Amino acid sequence: MAKRVKLNPYRLILQWTILSLLAYMVIRPFVDKSYVADIEAYCPFGGIQAFSSFLANNSLACSMTTTQIFMGLALVLGVILVSKLFCSHICPIGSLTEWLSRVGKRLKLNFEIKGFTDRALRVLKYSLLFVTFYFTVTSSELFCRTFDPYYAVFSGFSSDVVLSYAIMALFLAIPGSFFVRQFWCRYVCPLSAISNIFSHSFIFIGITLIYFLLVMVLKVPIHWVWLLGTLTVAGLFLEVFKVQVKGFSVFRITRNPETCTSCKLCDKACPMSLSISKSESVKDVDCHLCGDCVASCPEANTLRIVRLKSGKTDEHTPKRRTFLWIPSAVTIILIILGLGFAEKIQIPTISVMWGSNKQIEEAAIFEQSGLASIKCFGSSMSFANHMKELHGILGVETYVSDKSVRIFYDDNVLTEEDIRRAMFTPVKKLYASPIPTFDSIAICETAIDQFFDPNDAMLLGIRFSQTDGILSMETSFGEPVRALIYYLPSKANIDLIKSLIEEESAEWEEEGEYYSMKTDFRVATIDEIGRMSLKEYLSKMYEPVSLTFNDFESYSAKELDTLVLSFPQAADPKLTDMPWYLLSHISLDRGVVSFDIIPGDTGFELSLKFVKGRTDYQTIKRELNKEKLTVYLNDGTVDSISNPFRFE
Numbered sequence: 001m002a003k004r005v006k007l008n009p010y011r012l013i014l015q016w017t018i019l020s021l022l023a024y025m026v027i028r029p030f031v032d033k034s035y036v037a038d039i040e041a042y043c044p045f046g047g048i049q050a051f052s053s054f055l056a057n058n059s060l061a062c063s064m065t066t067t068q069i070f071m072g073l074a075l076v077l078g079v080i081l082v083s084k085l086f087c088s089h090i091c092p093i094g095s096l097t098e099w100l101s102r103v104g105k106r107l108k109l110n111f112e113i114k115g116f117t118d119r120a121l122r123v124l125k126y127s128l129l130f131v132t133f134y135f136t137v138t139s140s141e142l143f144c145r146t147f148d149p150y151y152a153v154f155s156g157f158s159s160d161v162v163l164s165y166a167i168m169a170l171f172l173a174i175p176g177s178f179f180v181r182q183f184w185c186r187y188v189c190p191l192s193a194i195s196n197i198f199s200h201s202f203i204f205i206g207i208t209l210i211y212f213l214l215v216m217v218l219k220v221p222i223h224w225v226w227l228l229g230t231l232t233v234a235g236l237f238l239e240v241f242k243v244q245v246k247g248f249s250v251f252r253i254t255r256n257p258e259t260c261t262s263c264k265l266c267d268k269a270c271p272m273s274l275s276i277s278k279s280e281s282v283k284d285v286d287c288h289l290c291g292d293c294v295a296s297c298p299e300a301n302t303l304r305i306v307r308l309k310s311g312k313t314d315e316h317t318p319k320r321r322t323f324l325w326i327p328s329a330v331t332i333i334l335i336i337l338g339l340g341f342a343e344k345i346q347i348p349t350i351s352v353m354w355g356s357n358k359q360i361e362e363a364a365i366f367e368q369s370g371l372a373s374i375k376c377f378g379s380s381m382s383f384a385n386h387m388k389e390l391h392g393i394l395g396v397e398t399y400v401s402d403k404s405v406r407i408f409y410d411d412n413v414l415t416e417e418d419i420r421r422a423m424f425t426p427v428k429k430l431y432a433s434p435i436p437t438f439d440s441i442a443i444c445e446t447a448i449d450q451f452f453d454p455n456d457a458m459l460l461g462i463r464f465s466q467t468d469g470i471l472s473m474e475t476s477f478g479e480p481v482r483a484l485i486y487y488l489p490s491k492a493n494i495d496l497i498k499s500l501i502e503e504e505s506a507e508w509e510e511e512g513e514y515y516s517m518k519t520d521f522r523v524a525t526i527d528e529i530g531r532m533s534l535k536e537y538l539s540k541m542y543e544p545v546s547l548t549f550n551d552f553e554s555y556s557a558k559e560l561d562t563l564v565l566s567f568p569q570a571a572d573p574k575l576t577d578m579p580w581y582l583l584s585h586i587s588l589d590r591g592v593v594s595f596d597i598i599p600g601d602t603g604f605e606l607s608l609k610f611v612k613g614r615t616d617y618q619t620i621k622r623e624l625n626k627e628k629l630t631v632y633l634n635d636g637t638v639d640s641i642s643n644p645f646r647f648e
Helices: 009-031 043-055 066-081 085-089 090-106 113-138 151-155 163-173 175-177 182-188 191-197 201-217 225-241 265-269 291-295 324-345 355-361 377-388 417-424 453-467 494-500 533-542 576-586 619-626
Strands: 251-255 301-307 350-353 364-368 393-399 404-409 426-430 443-450 471-478 479-488 505-510 513-518 524-531 544-550 560-566 594-599 601-610 628-632 639-643
Touching: 009 085, 009 090, 009 151, 009 324, 043 066, 043 113, 043 191, 043 443, 066 085, 066 191, 066 324, 085 191, 090 151, 090 175, 090 182, 113 182, 113 191, 113 225, 151 163, 163 182, 175 182, 182 191, 182 404, 182 560, 191 201, 191 225, 201 225, 265 291, 291 301, 350 377, 355 393, 364 417, 377 417, 393 479, 443 494, 443 533, 453 471, 453 494, 453 505, 471 533, 479 628, 494 524, 524 533, 533 601, 560 619, 576 594, 576 628, 601 639
Parallel strands: none
Antiparallel strands: 251 301, 350 393, 364 404, 393 404, 426 471, 443 479, 443 524, 471 479, 505 513, 544 594, 560 601, 594 601, 628 639
8 A cells, every 4th residue: 555645744734724814815804894805914915016116116006015025034034044935834825736746646537747838837936026026016006906806806806906917817727726736836836936046045145236236336337137037047147057046055854875765755745846865965946845755754863954064964864854834933933923023113105305315304294093004115105295285394204004194394383283284184075955944954064073084074984875865075174174064954954964073984885895994083072053044055065067158149138038947956966067068958959048057945947048030948858858868068078878867
């Protein structure tokens, strides 16, 4: 009977732990609607890309934070000092494809790619590595999102995913693994490529030091892309020509040829199909130090994970101890170190300074946290460009991790209140139509703590729009922010409004997806300050729609007639843009020369002036009630849209 291949139990525990955590992230939203899974929260590859972007542009890629960066640096440290531990112990794609490869082997579907074909295919992952880093650094957006199988599946093929890229990647990762062991890791994965570069740490450090010496010391203007290209080509060359790993590795797998029986169980156990049985010391760049070969060896003291000392194995390693636990233990230590440093050190998403060095040194610093609108690189740059317009602002740093900003300013020119006022964006938002109603409309004024940016107003507006009787809100700057809330007193009151503001989360559904976000708004003061008529409310809260056209000025009052129609739908917040489309449509009738929506005591009215003899009531009403509106867009094109309005 053939001997059974054994696996490293410590590694297996770690792999299942990671997959269990991912399963938890997938399942929990079905139970806890307020939970939003962050599938990239600990992504080391995204962190390495983000850190590269920070070094090149002084800005982080996309929504990356110090957590991903330090997890990426922990990965690099692990590769340099030990081996590719992330690939063997943590990577969910690596674990899945490894297990699929075993299934393929049992079904006798596996075959080996050797010789020229093997070497040629390895070009693919280095090409993908170069492209991924080039586009990430130049755009500050994670290019790997366009094709990464993990991101595609766990994000539900989000808008960042290019479907054709992701499908191709999934095909190479999953079906490919049935036929070729670790096809994705060997030939496609860009993280595998960069890990291989770090494995040759002497080469990596040497090339990088030469680049920084030329650029920083000798001031030679060499673009960063040359460093990326050189490292990529060097890594490809070293891998294609099977150059043995030389670097700072502390541990290595060794084989004692005197006790080896050449059973080749180690070769069968190796996920990367390395010939362990022919090596006294495994120095292949494909070795991930998974330990499966050591676990499978039936002979005591034959295969071991040993500590290297001055480039040689430590002869004092105790016999009959394989140290299978070491790679897993080091992996856990690196994770703890990465998370620990991430807690202590913050790297800004952007750090943009336009003041002089002297001005920055003497600048006062204003800090504001809890800005929900600071979501990524793009929103951070938008914020910085907005603040740049204010005289006296010298620079901006943003931190996506805790949604905070640091603003450098000249305190001889500006005060903190000036900055808060400049940061603040007033909001005027309609939630429900006041028609039909015969009530007066009540107004309450409230001061809201922990409430600042437009995203906060959006979250509060979600609650208001879900509550019958709340009509609209407008905000103005204050400390705390002031808000006027308009409501129907027959359906709502200030106690209800206060409870809505202080709810702990906002929950909503959009295109079949359920979303939830926590809030901590607090009402400092709230009072009803008055009431107004429906006509006053419509005049105040709705933008006027009024225009003359078709040579209106050329006609006298005697040549014109007026058509007035009840138009209650003009108060529907969901249709606020549609009256302009209706105006564009009716202006195609050359006899109609003016369009006005007029607020009244019972609601809006549509008033149209037209030229007698050129058109008439029935023709105009027929046009107003057409199923489709013909409209001219701002870019000069003509479109046809559904008409939501009906006139009696």
